[in-house]
């Protein structure tokens with residue numbers, strides 16, 4: 001087992017921004033588990049599977065061969081032999097990922113992949129159920145959150161920068177709907193693990209969030225004689 005940092009929290013809290021930077025500084029592998037659920041959702045959308053059709057998802061998810069590779073330390077998700085990194089960042093795929101990730105077979109398959117990655121490497125892994133389910137013995141657990149309005153605005157700015165036409169109100173509505181579903185599903189709902197450190201980034205800059213989380217990791221590694 002490598003050293004592991006789990007970062008969970010709702011959509012748009014800034015998990016990937018933070019996790020990427022920490023991974024670079026510590027030379028850990030950044031594992032973006034949302035990208036795996038997105039790749040699965042992309043496959044389901046391509047196959048015109050309805051998010052509510054559990055039986056079809058059960059069958060189709062078996063056909064999806066999802067693999068993770070790293071290029072220049074950037075995670076790349078491969079779906080049935082195709083690099084789909086450039087296809088999975090849309091709101092449509094994100095909403096489908098939230099809907100299809102309630103499926104137990106989808107979760108079992110991806111959780112196994114995630115655990116395997118943490119077996120061999122030092123990882124910083126972000127998602128919804130990392131501290132509670134995927135890596136319950138993670139060395140450090142962070143629950144990173146922010147108010148829905150702040151998260152919607154951040155996502156809006158991000159999409160606008162990429163040149164995507166979007167509407168702030170729709171994004172906030174989508175975020176609230178996804179929070180609802182991610183927090184209330186039956187299997188591994190999004191919640192703060194008992195031993196996770198809560199960081200609310202609503203009124204914090206990226207640097208402040210980074211500093212706070214880095215300090216938690218530094219303390220833990222110091223205690224374990226890893227510095």
Ligand code: DC
Pocket residue numbers: 011012033034035037038094097098101126127128129130178182
């Ligand atoms: O973090 P993200 O927006 O890329 O995640 C997309 C969806 O995938 C999210 O709304 C719920 C699901 N997901 C999950 O159920 N468990 C994870 N560990 C990561 C993501």
